[in-house]
Amino acid sequence: MSSRERSTITFQWHSLSEMERVATICAVLWCAPAVVLLEGDLGVGKTALVQAVLKLWGVRGRVKSPTFDLVHIYELTSTTVYHADLYRIRQAEELETLDLPEPLSHQVLLVEWGEWVRDWYPERWDAHLTRDPDGTRVLALRAHGRVPVQRMAEWGETAHANHWD
Numbered sequence: 617m618s619s620r621e622r623s624t625i626t627f628q629w630h631s632l633s634e635m636e637r638v639a640t641i642c643a644v645l646w647c648a649p650a651v652v653l654l655e656g657d658l659g660v661g662k663t664a665l666v667q668a669v670l671k672l673w674g675v676r677g678r679v680k681s682p683t684f685d686l687v688h689i690y691e692l693t694s695t696t697v698y699h700a701d702l703y704r705i706r707q708a709e710e711l712e713t714l715d716l717p718e719p720l721s722h723q724v725l726l727v728e729w730g731e732w733v734r735d736w737y738p739e740r741w742d743a744h745l746t747r748d749p750d751g752t753r754v755l756a757l758r759a760h761g762r763v764p765v766q767r768m769a770e771w772g773e774t775a776h777a778n779h780w781d
């Protein structure tokens with residue numbers, strides 16, 4: 617399902633139900649504090665992955681895409697999750713009106729089309745999604761900074777010990 621090399625892991629899935637397994641790993645790696653920038657073409661499945669992760673974190677009901685509101689906030693028991701979509705941002709000045717947080721210990725920031733804010737967050741996950749011609753989704757998940765790299769390494773050891781990869 618995955619392969620590891622340094623600070624990048626790749627996952628593949630062929631259906632939304634297969635994606636759920638990947639989401640369980642993301643839900644562990646992306647626990648607070650975390651910033652995740654989701655990149656990939658229109659309709660590739662960024663929101664679908666976020667929806668699956670939020671469900672695992674206990675969000676009930678339908679998670680809508682924040683394409684029009686730009687940011688949706690979910691207050692969970694011990695975590696606040698910001699789900700943003702910056703597709704409609706056309707110039708950097710528009711970002712000033714956005715209330716995106718510094719990643720505090722109890723916060724998670726999941727940003728679709730997050731290239732705009734990459735420089736704000738040296739500690740982050742870059743989640744790059746692509747779709748093969750046969751519909752297979754490929755996620756390249758890259759850790760940047762101390763905490764994400766450490767989590768990735770810990771996960772890698774656990775996965776290796778459990779023969780998950």
Ligand SMILES: Nc1ncnc2c1ncn2[C@@H]1O[C@H](COP(=O)(O)OP(=O)(O)OP(=O)(O)O)[C@@H](O)[C@H]1O
Pocket residue numbers: 629630631632635656657658659660661662663664665681701728753
């Ligand atoms: N692995 C998959 N298998 C089948 N359908 C999928 C898969 N991933 C996503 N989809 C479906 O593709 C459609 C678009 O997905 P989604 O909205 O998650 O894309 P997105 O990358 O967030 O798009 P946008 O760039 O517009 O925000 C949805 O109907 C979703 O259910």
Ligand SMILES: [Mg+2]
Pocket residue numbers: 662663664681701728
């Ligand atoms: Mg989306």
